[in-house]
Amino acid sequence: MKLFKILLLFIALSTFGCAEKENPSFTKEELVLIPQPKSLNLNQGSFEVTNSTKIIIAQDSLASVSSILNDLFKRAAGFELETSIDAHAENNIQLKINSEIAKEAYELKVTSENVILEANSKLGFVYGMETIRQLLPKEIESGSKVSDIEWYIPNVEITDAPQYSYRGNMLDVSRHFFGKEYIKKHIDRLAFLKLNTFHFHLVDDQGWRIEIKKYPKLTEVGGFRVDQEDSHWNARTKNEPDAKATFGGFYTQEDIKEIVAYAQERGIRVIPEIEMPAHVMSAIASYPWLSCTGEPIAVPSGGVWPITDIYCAGKESTFEFLEDVLSEVMQLFPGEYIHVGGDEATKTNWKTCPDCQRRIKEEGLADEDELQSYFMKRIEKFLNKNDRTLIGWDEILEGGLPEEATVMSWRGFEGGWEASAAGHDVIMTPTSHLYFDYYQGSPDNEPVAFNAFTPLKRVYEFRPVLDSMSVKQKKHVLGGQANLWAEYVPTEAHSEYMLFPRLAALAEVVWSPENKLDWEDFSVRIRKMMERFEVMGINYAKSAYAVQPESDIDLETGEITIKLKSEFPNTEIRYALNGEELNAESNLYENEIKVDTDTQLKAAVFKNGKVMGAVLDKTFKFHKAVAKPVIYKYPYNQNYASSGETALVNVLKGSKYFKDGRWQGWINNPAIITIDLEKETSVSEVIVGSLEEQGTGIYFPQQLKVEVSKDGKNFKEVASLKRDYQTNPGAKIDNFKMGFELQENIRFVRVSVEPLAKTPNGGGAWLFLDEIQIK
Known part of the structure; x- marks a missing residue:
């Protein structure tokens, strides 16, 4: 009997040991997918990827799609998945062609036996593979082998497709140049988020970044500028044409081919931007005959405003040059779109240029705005002849829109509304939601940025279409794009900081159905996705915390x-x-x-x-003037009123962001403020808080004065302070202290704050104050 029991125990243990291991199940909270799929069902169990798992492809042309996972597994798991066109019953990831599915859509079914991904195009397979990537543990993003981890994919059924056909991001590589490897890394991250368009801003005043073989000086001269990186962007001095230029860089045509091919493998189209007629000082520095005056200029090292050095629209040589340049560009970029800028052209030189005025007369144009329209329409005809579509910033609406142009609406949504009403395709990229060179948190804690505010939640609130649009108009809205201008973005790490996590918010808004968009749900997922960003080595911002x-x-x-x-x-x-x-x-x-x-x-x-x-x-800081009555000799500007007449005595200080609602502003007048302490008081110090942001026209005061009175009629000066103008390129807060001999039995204190009389560019200066402390 004892022997029989031992035999039974042996059989039981043997049976248990041979039983299949049950793969773990996951909760919905453990799935961190951005963007949110169109539909998702989570089932029990999971599929384990091992070194014996195979990727089964429907045809050889899909072999490159397998690299999306294989590159990750090689680094993080130490093995590569065999790719084959021969199907096996289980332990594989199958890519099946389904002609019933839309172009960018995919269907994904994961069971414990296999993974089946169906799509009708390479794009669909790319997006499906990126979803599988996000379903894997975050450690799959590791740059080196990870031990003691099993690679499970939760059992899910997903049906997915994008809401908008254009899902883009623009990088400005003119203001600060970023190397080829960073661009490729960025393209990987766009694909990870199912964005499909990389807008490559290759030309601007501060640098020409693409090799044009017929015009080598464009990169030899235009690709470099005098190194003034130790100064704030808006405090950099004008360069002389013969000054030594060492800061910059450019992409060779071989670099461009490599970037474009790399992007194509990852489902990303690359749209080059070749600016015109403005933002081209780098070209004019290379070939002065492109301007109206023909005078030599240098590539600027910093901000330029207004932009008056622009292409001459009257000379035929200008158009010959541009057609030559665009011909080489089109050879490098095979896609449908060419972006030609068209923004911020100050036409001062056109008004006095005999060639431009002759062109206006000969073409029967009304004015310089119509001359810009002529310019753009002529370039459009050339592009159309080469089977390309022109994209321009919304200024191309001025003077008449080129016939088949697509408009990128950046100055709000209005340009997009107008263009769509006229039957033109539109890409929405409004400054209010999608300018990533703006602060995403308080400027007191953030790296220097353009002094405006685009937090993560505001990006998520972006919607490409407007309720006021007709059904026909809405069909012309292709999607949305985030722009990262690089005036204040000198490094790759800084670029990542400005892009992430805001780029993930845009990705969800332009991919997921609107009824799936929910800020609270997204805020949970993005916090978990940040953990993956860390493994990916992305220097993301934590500003939303x-x-x-x-x-x-x-x-x-x-x-x-x-x-x-x-x-x-x-x-x-x-x-x-x-x-x-x-x-x-x-x-x-x-x-x-x-x-x-x-x-x-x-x-x-x-x-x-x-x-x-x-x-x-x-x-x-509490003080003797808190909540006391205030009398203003000159009213503050209603656009910068703060909390009204007690704003300067409410203890609440402003930040470096001048629109934070804590600053009172004056223009063309001093701030002369009398504070009634309501009873006789001893005073010995007055402190005036002020803001300077020279780039936006706000300057520290040049003179301050304190007067005291017992009766409110007879005042005695007790302190004054003068300061000379100093260049201060960033936003800065200072508290101007004026101490004086103790004054007793004082009831009224009058503080006079004189603004800077004349700014470096001429004209009046804004004066901003947040608090007057009396001690």
Whole structure:
């Protein structure tokens, strides 16, 4: 009997040992897909990828698609999946052609036995493979072999297709040049997010980046500028034509061919932009005869405004040059579109140029705007003759739109609305939502950027079509595009920081059905996707984690109420007061904070005991003028009114972002403010908070004066401060302190703040103040 029991136990153990291992199941919360698929069903179980798994392709032309996964597995898993056209029953990833599926669509079915991906085009297979990639553990993105991990793909059924045919991103490589390898890396990331268009901004005033063999000086001269990288973009001086130019770079035609081929393998079309008639100082520096004056100029190292050195529209040689250039460009870029710019042309020289005026007369044009229209229509005819479609920024609407042009609407949505109403295709790329050179968090914590604000949530709120459009108009909206201009983006790491995670938000908006778009759901997924970005080595921004304070003062009690939030909902915010250490054990923010004395506040979002994003460090300084009546001799500008007549005595300070609602502004007048302390008081110091942002016309004051009075009629000057103009290229806040001998029994304090009399460019200066402290 004992022997029989032992035999039974042996049989049971043998049977158990031979049983198939059951693959794990996943929850919906564990699936981190961006963009969100059109439909997704999650089933029990998963498929394991091992070194014996094969990729089965329907035809040899799909072999390159297998590299999307194979390149990852080679690095992270240490093995490569065999690719074959011979089907096997199980343990494979099959790519099947399904002629019933739309061009960019795909269907994916994962079971524990195999993975079946169906599509009707190479694009569909690329997108399906990128979905499989996102379903794999994030460690698949590792640049080196990962041990002790199993490569499971959750069992899912996905049907997916994009909402818009144009899903793009523009990189400006003129203002700062980025090498070929970074461009290829960026193309990989576009494909990862199912974006399908790379807009290559190759030409601008500050650099010509594409080799044109017939005109070698375009890169020899136009590809380089004087190195002034140690100065802010808008503080750089004008270069002389013979100055030594060493900063820059360009792509050879072989580089361009390699980039375009690389993109094609990943389902990305590349659209070159060859600017005209403006943003071409790099070309004119190379060949001065392209301008109206023919005078030598240098490639500028920084900002130029207005842009008056533009191509001459009157000379035939200009059009011969452009046709030669475009002919070489079209040989390198086989796609349908050529972008020709058309924006921000200041036509000052055209008005005095005899060649341009003769052209206007001969062509029967009304003015210089129509001359630009003539210019663009002529270029369009040349492109059309070569089976290409012209794209231009929305300024090409001025003076008359080329017949078959596609409009890229950047100055809001209005240009897109107008062009679609006229029957033209439109790509929406409004500054309000899709300019990624703008700040994504408080300028107090962010690297220097263009002084405007595009946070992650605003990108996600973008919708390419407008409710006011007709059904016919909406059909002309091809999609959307994010633009990263590079004036303030000198490095690849900085470029990544400005692009991610905002590019993921755009990707979902232009791919996923509108009824699938939900900010709270996206905010959960993008936080998990950031973990994958880390493994991918992307220097993404954590700005959406930053604590955003909202504060109000009760003018009756002088008490300040502080509310804390982050852009991401449902985050763990902790705070510390008055020098306490901020850590994972600090006060959990649950209710608003109230203060009525000098208070230092530190706060941050925490996750798993770690600080996420920037730490808020803000001090609220109470003083003798808090909530007291204020009399203005000259009214503040209504566009910059802050909170009104008590804004300068409410303790609430402004940030470096001049539109944050905390700054009061004056133009063409000084700020002369009288504060009634309401009772006799001893005073010995006045501090005036001011902002300077010279690039937007805001300057520190040149003179300040303090006067005091007991009766509000007879004032005595007790302090003054003069300062000379200084070049200050970035946004800067300063507190101008004026101390003086103790003045007793004072009730009224008058502060006079004189703006800079004349800016370096001439004209008046804005004066911005946020608080007047009296001590």
